[in-house]
Amino acid sequence: MLIPKEHFFQFLKSSVSKEGSGFSEVILPYKNDDDLFFINYSGQREPALNYYRTIDPLRIYFYFPREKVYPIETDNYKRLIVGATACDLRALNLLDKALVKGDFTDPVYNDWRKSTYIISADCEEIADTCHCTLLNGKPYPDNNYDINLSSYEDNFVLQIGSKKGEELLEMLEKTGKTKEESEAVKERIEKNRSSVVEDLREQNKDFNYNEDYTQIRNVDPDKWWEDQEECIGCGACTNICPTCYCMILNDESNQQEFIKVRSQDSCQLHGYSKVAAGDSPRPKMRDRFRNRYLCKFEYMKEDFDELGCVGCGRCIDSCAGEIDIREVMHKMLNQVKQKKA
Amino acid sequence: MSANPFAVNSAQITDVIQESPSIKTLRLDPKDKFEFSTGQFAELTVPDKGEAPFTPSSSMYNTDYIDITIMKTGFVTNHIHQLEPGNRVGLRGPFGNEYPLEDWKNKDILIMGGGVGMAPTRSLLLSLLDRKEDFNRIIYLVGARTPKDMIYKDEVEDWRKYKDVEIIRGVDEVPEGQEWNEEVGLITTLIEKIDINPENNPAVVCGPPVMMKFSTLELIDYGYSEENIYLSMEKKMYCGHGQCRHCMIGNYYTCKDGPVFTYHQIKDEENIWK
Numbered sequence: 001m002l003i004p005k006e007h008f009f010q011f012l013k014s015s016v017s018k019e020g021s022g023f024s025e026v027i028l029p030y031k032n033d034d035d036l037f038f039i040n041y042s043g044q045r046e047p048a049l050n051y052y053r054t055i056d057p058l059r060i061y062f063y064f065p066r067e068k069v070y071p072i073e074t075d076n077y078k079r080l081i082v083g084a085t086a087c088d089l090r091a092l093n094l095l096d097k098a099l100v101k102g103d104f105t106d107p108v109y110n111d112w113r114k115s116t117y118i119i120s121a122d123c124e125e126i127a128d129t130c131h132c133t134l135l136n137g138k139p140y141p142d143n144n145y146d147i148n149l150s151s152y153e154d155n156f157v158l159q160i161g162s163k164k165g166e167e168l169l170e171m172l173e174k175t176g177k178t179k180e181e182s183e184a185v186k187e188r189i190e191k192n193r194s195s196v197v198e199d200l201r202e203q204n205k206d207f208n209y210n211e212d213y214t215q216i217r218n219v220d221p222d223k224w225w226e227d228q229e230e231c232i233g234c235g236a237c238t239n240i241c242p243t244c245y246c247m248i249l250n251d252e253s254n255q256q257e258f259i260k261v262r263s264q265d266s267c268q269l270h271g272y273s274k275v276a277a278g279d280s281p282r283p284k285m286r287d288r289f290r291n292r293y294l295c296k297f298e299y300m301k302e303d304f305d306e307l308g309c310v311g312c313g314r315c316i317d318s319c320a321g322e323i324d325i326r327e328v329m330h331k332m333l334n335q336v337k338q339k340k341a
Numbered sequence: 342m343s344a345n346p347f348a349v350n351s352a353q354i355t356d357v358i359q360e361s362p363s364i365k366t367l368r369l370d371p372k373d374k375f376e377f378s379t380g381q382f383a384e385l386t387v388p389d390k391g392e393a394p395f396t397p398s399s400s401m402y403n404t405d406y407i408d409i410t411i412m413k414t415g416f417v418t419n420h421i422h423q424l425e426p427g428n429r430v431g432l433r434g435p436f437g438n439e440y441p442l443e444d445w446k447n448k449d450i451l452i453m454g455g456g457v458g459m460a461p462t463r464s465l466l467l468s469l470l471d472r473k474e475d476f477n478r479i480i481y482l483v484g485a486r487t488p489k490d491m492i493y494k495d496e497v498e499d500w501r502k503y504k505d506v507e508i509i510r511g512v513d514e515v516p517e518g519q520e521w522n523e524e525v526g527l528i529t530t531l532i533e534k535i536d537i538n539p540e541n542n543p544a545v546v547c548g549p550p551v552m553m554k555f556s557t558l559e560l561i562d563y564g565y566s567e568e569n570i571y572l573s574m575e576k577k578m579y580c581g582h583g584q585c586r587h588c589m590i591g592n593y594y595t596c597k598d599g600p601v602f603t604y605h606q607i608k609d610e611e612n613i614w615k
Binding site for chain 2: 107251262302
């Protein structure tokens with residue numbers, strides 16, 4: 001389905017107005033220098049769709065850094081997020097498995113998921129640290145979106161991915177004209193996509209990932225410490241990761257009522273797993289450093305059949321010690337290979 | 342499961358029992374029904390102060406009240422020790438797995454409880470006693486630092502009245518001024534004093550990490566298989582249902598896959614005794 005970009009933006013403008021489609025909030029990426037940020041849409045400035053992932057992970061719109069989880073106040077909030085990227089959708093898929101589809105449901109995450117419509121977009125540019133292809137990902141989404149946008153000249157090509165997507169399309173067709181895209185347009189989009197995949201492969205050609213992830217726990221711990229030396233244990237890598245969902249449950253009860261607030265935590269912080277008498281299974285930074293990798297590449301894979309790393313590269317950008325997850329994994333997987341040989 | 346796992350059940354404290362200088366038992370009357378299986382734990386909220394995980398110490402078949410035995414060891418537990426009858430606390434749960442009582446029918450059961458680790462094992466013992474006809478012998482080894490630290494003092498004689506129930510209590514030392522006429526020595530030395538067939542029979546261990554470690558090794562020496570040694574593990578369980586990830590032992594969640602593990606399950610994981 002093809003729609004002129006102008007019509008699409010008209011739809012967005014109308015959807016934030018009270019008479020429009022009833023979204024309480026429309027959130028889109030905007031570009032500041034080389035960085036992209038999700039910001040509430042005001043209609044004043046051109047959003048930056050079809051670039052690359054934002055600084056903030058999409059996760060924080062569904063799993064807030066601080067959120068009341070009991071008692072729950074429900075309202076009829078409806079949100080639209082536009083411009084989500086494939087890596088973030090892949091991460092949401094993991095979070096769905098962890099927080100909704102497992103043997104418990106995080107009620108607040110579930111509410112946000114239900115009340116949010118997602119329009120994703122193909123990445124047509126890449127950031128220096130993007131490496132989804134190393135993790136068998138692609139810079140365009142295959143699923144987990146309501147509508148996906150590919151850019152074609154002055155148009156967006158729409159792909160509908162869900163019931164919510166059909167609803168959105170109906171709304172779109174009220175303000176804009178859509179038509180079937182031609183074969184030539186489809187081919188052009190495939191070509192664009194392939195060229196971005198090529199860019200990603202070229203950018204990451206020095207990193208050799210193989211899928212022997214479960215073996216990294218057997219690598220000599222000393223090899224891990226070499227990379228950990230620059231780590232200051234600040235937890236930025238986990239705070240900015242689209243799949244990290246570790247949390248502290250804060251009790252904020254008073255004499256009148258019981259109140260539980262979940263807030264973001266990081267396995268990189270000292271004291272994370274300290275127990276009552278003061279012992280901790282991971283008292284040293286090096287243990288916590290390695291734990292993050294085991295969690296991403298082994299534990300999450302085992303629990304959810306999804307890798308905890310989607311290759312967004314945000315942890316590389318945010319690291320004060322300039323530690324690059326690609327380099328660490330490259331080295332560790334090499335160690336696995338050497339051990340086997 | 343769609344119920345809110347963070348929901349809190351209000352409970353009234355009906356009694357507070359001073360078990361030792363640093364250990365108290367709270368007797369609770371929950372507003373909504375609170376059923377648990379022995380081995381499972383609950384999250385207890387002290388309004389204004391915080392929440393922490395504890396294993397009930399009463400029988401799972403007791404529907405009149407729930408006992409929770411708590412040692413003063415940190416911020417929340419210090420506040421718990423200031424609570425009085427009539428005060429209100431919150432309960433979430435129960436969480437985690439239970440001791441597999443059904444698998445233990447007609448078996449000889451060995452239980453080892455050290456210090457405040459006696460609390461979960463008291464729940465187990467009382468649950469077993471409530472249906473004693475289903476089980477064979479029960480041998481309960483109890484350890485504490487000094488006679489003053491020994492908890493549930495007034496109940497032991499009642500337990501000893503049951504047929505085929507043997508209770509051996511030991512203290513590490515008897516300081517001057519304290520009286521003691523039972524065993525003296527670490528809990529691990531009590532194992533030598535019993536006569537039980539370790540084959541196909543379960544042994545349960547709960548206590549401080551160092552006690553659990555050496556008791557487990559001693560049980561293996563005695564002839565128990567790794568699969569039959571049940572450990573009640575304690576980690577920082579914030580949420581109780583496998584979300585916060587603080588209590589992971591390797592890829593096991595203590596709160597969800599445990600807190601009851603067999604030694605066989607977790608022996609190869611790192612730092613299990615910390």
